[in-house]
Amino acid sequence: MADENYDVIVIGTSQGGRFLPVDLAKGGRRVALVERGSLGGVCVNTGCTPTKTMVASARLAYQARRGGEYGVRTGPVSVDLAAVRERKRTMVAGARENYASRLAQDGLDLIEGEARFTGPKTVEVALGDGRTREIGAPVIVIDTGSRPRRPALAGAEDIAVLDSTSIMELGDLPEHLVILGGGYIGLEFGQMFRRFGSEVTIVQTGPRLLMAEDDDVSDEVAAILRDEGTTILTSATPERVEEAGGGRVRLTVRTPNGEQRIEASHLMSAIGRVPNTEALTTAEAGIRLRGNGSVEVDEFLETSVPGVYAMGDVKGGPAFTHLSYDDYRILHANLLGGRKASTRDRIVPYTVFIDPQLGRVGMTERQAREQGRAVRVAKLPMSSVIRALETGETRGFMKAVVDADTGEILGAAVLGAEGGEIMTVIQVAMLGKLRCTAMANAVFTHPLLAEGLNSLFAAFDGQD
Numbered sequence: 442m443a444d445e446n447y448d449v450i451v452i453g454t455s456q457g458g459r460f461l462p463v464d465l466a467k468g469g470r471r472v473a474l475v476e477r478g479s480l481g482g483v484c485v486n487t488g489c490t491p492t493k494t495m496v497a498s499a500r501l502a503y504q505a506r507r508g509g510e511y512g513v514r515t516g517p518v519s520v521d522l523a524a525v526r527e528r529k530r531t532m533v534a535g536a537r538e539n540y541a542s543r544l545a546q547d548g549l550d551l552i553e554g555e556a557r558f559t560g561p562k563t564v565e566v567a568l569g570d571g572r573t574r575e576i577g578a579p580v581i582v583i584d585t586g587s588r589p590r591r592p593a594l595a596g597a598e599d600i601a602v603l604d605s606t607s608i609m610e611l612g613d614l615p616e617h618l619v620i621l622g623g624g625y626i627g628l629e630f631g632q633m634f635r636r637f638g639s640e641v642t643i644v645q646t647g648p649r650l651l652m653a654e655d656d657d658v659s660d661e662v663a664a665i666l667r668d669e670g671t672t673i674l675t676s677a678t679p680e681r682v683e684e685a686g687g688g689r690v691r692l693t694v695r696t697p698n699g700e701q702r703i704e705a706s707h708l709m710s711a712i713g714r715v716p717n718t719e720a721l722t723t724a725e726a727g728i729r730l731r732g733n734g735s736v737e738v739d740e741f742l743e744t745s746v747p748g749v750y751a752m753g754d755v756k757g758g759p760a761f762t763h764l765s766y767d768d769y770r771i772l773h774a775n776l777l778g779g780r781k782a783s784t785r786d787r788i789v790p791y792t793v794f795i796d797p798q799l800g801r802v803g804m805t806e807r808q809a810r811e812q813g814r815a816v817r818v819a820k821l822p823m824s825s826v827i828r829a830l831e832t833g834e835t836r837g838f839m840k841a842v843v844d845a846d847t848g849e850i851l852g853a854a855v856l857g858a859e860g861g862e863i864m865t866v867i868q869v870a871m872l873g874k875l876r877c878t879a880m881a882n883a884v885f886t887h888p889l890l891a892e893g894l895n896s897l898f899a900a901f902d903g904q905d
């Protein structure tokens with residue numbers, strides 16, 4: 442028996458988890474919102490907001506060093522990491538405050554503590570002071586997110602291994618940073634610290650960086666990072682790590698060319714994330730998990746227990762804030778709107794915030810071919826885009842994949858300045874089901890980067 446009954450319990454406060462409980466309370470439901478950590482979840486506190494704030498500092502350092510190319514004289518450029526961290530902390534504090542202020546809503550109780558299921562519709566919350574509180578509701582939403590995966594690496598338990606959260610709290614610049622993992626986090630932090638002035642080595646088990654992307658995209662990203670002085674090892678498996686004296690670490694890596702030892706001042710792990718489901722004791726409620734610990738949901742985000750839903754990273758699949766937000770839209774429609782919204786056929790865009798950005802939407806060329814489709818592919822180097830030439834940001838390319846039979850735009854990759862924004866133009870075209878000719882002939886402002894889309898899609902000449 443619960444001590445207190447609500448209409449809805451939401452566990453976790455993310456971007457999506459912010460709006461849903463407020464909307465439900467506004468709609469007259471009694472809602473309990475449970476959070477064990479900082480309000481706002483990963484995105485606000487340790488994810489998107491702080492990283493993109495620090496990426497901005499890194500870009501400024503990079504651009505300042507390039508001043509001479511633009512006829513602008515600068516002195517030697519150096520980075521004060523403690524000041525970068527302070528700017529980041531201020532940004533996060535503001536975002537968190539803003540978040541908290543939006544939770545003030547009649548009918549919504551914020552309960553600070555860790556939630557765990559004691560039955561299909563009951564949750565026990567361990568409060569900070571050692572007490573517990575048992576609450577119940579016919580509808581429960583799990584939004585508990587994910588955390589960094591720890592490396593299964595011999596010796597790692599005896600060494601301070603940084604992750605995406607702790608690295609942003611460093612006050613002094615690493616002399617040599619070794620990063621395990623060549624995915625989103627490894628690349629965003631790798632480029633950032635290289636631009637801050639550290640020597641950086643990225644160790645990636647897969648044969649390429651950003652394994653989900655087409656080979657030409659991964660190769661170009663690697664070329665850009667190497668050009669800035671980052672060392673990248675691919676098909677490289679970390680085997681053990683040990684102290685090397687003087688606070689340094691020695692990492693042993695197996696590569697196709699034999700064993701390699703790397704000595705560094707700092708080691709960071711960025712090898713993926715694991716869903717936060719253990720503390721929830723989901724078995725008590727009969728909620729089915731997948732082998733990797735994520736919560737199994739159907740296309741309406743309902744778990745194996747009717748009335749219990751999951752949103753955001755905890756349900757597995759692509760892990761982005763905008764998807765957590767879209768899960769909120771779906772649950773809002775289904776719980777409040779009297780509709781049956783689903784995740785089926787949703788287009789999932791994303792942007793890797795390296796510089797130049799990689800904006801991606803829809804299928805890669807590989808995915809389209811694997812589906813057995815006849816595809817046409819067009820590529821346009823950024824050096825052919827007038828705006829990119831004028832601004833001196835010519836690295837990368839735009840790439841579009843089109844169905845050769847129907848002319849439908851299947852996907853795109855834009856690796857270039859403001860690549861995420863340009864990709865979004867293509868995403869909107871996909872949403873509106875525009876064909877290549879419409880994109881080739883649209884009047885885009887001169888000289889914008891998006892003007893390059895005329896040339897990119899003109900390459901599909903004769904395609905509707």
Ligand SMILES: Cc1cc2nc3c(=O)[nH]c(=O)nc-3n(C[C@H](O)[C@H](O)[C@H](O)COP(=O)(O)OP(=O)(O)OC[C@H]3O[C@@H](n4cnc5c(N)ncnc54)[C@H](O)[C@@H]3O)c2cc1C
Pocket residue numbers: 452453454455456457458475476477478479480481482483484485487488489492493554555556557584585586587605626717720721752753754755760761762763764765794
């Ligand atoms: C370094 C980094 C950079 C990123 N950059 C981007 C980006 O640029 N763009 C992008 O789209 N995505 C980015 N992401 C991913 C994005 O942050 C996540 O996809 C998003 O935060 C997922 O939201 P969520 O709904 O799963 O909940 P989360 O934000 O993960 O929040 C879950 C909350 O649940 C709480 N919780 C967990 N267990 C319990 C429990 N038992 N009881 C009570 N509370 C609990 C946690 O304390 C946490 O506050 C980044 C992630 C990282 C790590």
Ligand SMILES: NC(=O)c1ccc[n+]([C@@H]2O[C@H](COP(=O)([O-])OP(=O)(O)OC[C@H]3O[C@@H](n4cnc5c(N)ncnc54)[C@H](O)[C@@H]3O)[C@@H](O)[C@H]2O)c1
Pocket residue numbers: 592593621622623624625626627629644645646647650651652677678679711712713714759760761791792793794
């Ligand atoms: N810009 C963004 O939207 C953004 C930014 C950061 C994070 N995120 C989200 O966070 C998630 C986690 O990011 P991530 O970079 O940690 O994971 P990831 O899955 O994107 O990349 C991890 C990489 O590590 C490699 N790897 C695995 N084990 C390894 C090992 N032992 N040694 C070396 N390499 C190893 C894998 O081959 C993979 O390429 C992402 O999937 C993404 O959804 C998004």
